[in-house]
Amino acid sequence: MKPSTHRPTKAVINLQAIQENIKQFKKHVAKETEIWAVVKANAYGHGADSVSESIDTLVSGFCVSNLDEAIELRSHGVIKPILILSGIVPEDIHIAVNLRLIVTVPSLDWFKLVAQHLEDVEVEHFNFHIKVDSGMGRIGVTTIAEANAIIALADEIGANFNGIFTHFATADEPSQDKFLDQKEQFDTIVAGLTRRPTYVHSSNSAAGIWHKETVQDIERLGDVMYGLNPSGRVLEMPYKITQALSLISELTHVKEIAAGDSVGYGAEFVADKPTLIGTVPIGYADGWTRNMKGFDVLVNGKRSPIVGRVSMDQITIALDKRYPIGTKVTLIGCDGDEEITVDDVAAYRGTINYEVVCLLSDRVKRSYHDVSET
Incomplete structure (x- = not known):
């Protein structure tokens, strides 16, 4: 889907805020570790290509969810490591290797299947990290034996084992019990490997923020890079971050309805007095979901x-007075003293x-600025 560039609805991305959030995290950790930016899901809706380009000098590598996301980054000139x-x-597998991508090995069974498809692969450039399921329950090995069997098969086919990692399920929660259990399981598997790879990593944003002592060779920096608290409002941030995304639009229609007139599907809203109604071009196809009825916007x-x-x-929104068509509407962000x-x-x-x-769907245009738009 192409962005709707001729529509006033757009997400405004402050690239300088993202850069500053990375710098603030580095100060918080205060140790030598590589930062790999997580730009999956279109950089959490912020635009993977533009975000990656703007932070390239601040990070050592990038993380994505799937092969197509990695292909997109390579096609837009990203040459740093991509996991x-x-x-x-x-x-x-030949696509990943030819593009010098790092793949995740989630199981021995998967790796055996890959080994059957190496006829057109430059195996010397086949780099991978083993994923450990330490308690998240999605993908990954669960035993030392399986991890070492993968390493042995890699040696047999000539692939390069250069990393191992896990993902914490509760690093953004007050209770540490599950977190500590996962850490112990991961540490046990790493300790039992036939050899340590270049990269051992377990820290997502939450772990890096609230368990910075656990940060190892790589910090996979995601949510907090975009100025968002990974815990929402459960845990307080130990340092300042700046939200990078604003969502704005404009009034495209303004009218007054009489008492008793209805608005919208199902005629659920019925005016109890003469009411000024403004129409804004954004809806659930843009990611502004149906349950936002009753929420506020800023005008x-x-x-x-x-x-x-x-x-x-x-x-449709209820207005306090008649505004001209084209008046700015803020759905996320600041307007005057309100946010x-x-x-x-x-x-x-x-x-x-x-x-x-x-x-936020692809039809919402992304607009990029080095400072916040007001």
């Missing part, structure tokens, strides 16, 4: 409630800030 965090289709520094159901392409944060939206939806930004 694909999930297992790829075994038959596609002229004031809060205006969303009335009626959120449609696929438009929302709506990603966490505000997440709390209203009953979800997490990750989901809010990742749901």
Whole structure:
């Protein structure tokens, strides 16, 4: 889907904020470790190509979810290491190796399948990290024996074992019991390897923030890089971060309805008095989900409630006075003394800030600035 460039709805990305968030994290950790930026899911909705280009000098590598995301980065000139965090289709191993990508080995069975598809592969450039399932329950090895069997097979076929990692399930929660259990299991498997690889890593944003003593050779920096607290509002950030994304649009229609008139599908909103209604071109097809009915947006520094159901392409809001067509509407960000944060939206939806930004669809144009737009 192409961005709707002729529509006033856009996500404004402050690249300078992302850069500064990386620098602040480095100061927080205060140790020598490589930062690998997690730019999966279109850089958490911020735009993978532009974000990667803007932070290239600040990081040592990048992490993505799948092969296609890695191909996109390479096609846009990223030459630094790229780790694909999930297992790829075994038959596609030649693509990953030819592009000098680092693949994740999630199991011995998967690796055996890959070994059957190496006829057109320059195996000397086949680099991989073993994923350990220390308690997340998705993918990864669970025993020392399986990890060492993968290493043995790699030696047999000539592939390069240069990393091992895990992912914590509860690093952003107050209780440390599960976190410590996972850490112990991961450390035990690493200690039992026939040899240590170049990279041992377990820290996502949350672990790096609240368990910085566990940061090893690589920090996989994701949510916090974009100025978002990985715990939402559960744990307080130990240092300052700046939210990088704003979501803005404009009024495209303004009218007054009479008492008793309805607005939107299902006629759920019925005015109890003469009401000024503004229409804004954003809807659930853009990632502004239907459950945002009743939430506020900002117009002229004031809060205006969303009335009626959120449609696929438009929302309607109640205005305090008649504004001209083209008046700015802020859905996420600052306007005057008022602010709506990603966490505000997440709390209203009953979800997490990750989901809010990742749901912004491709038809929402991304606009990039080095300073915050007001």
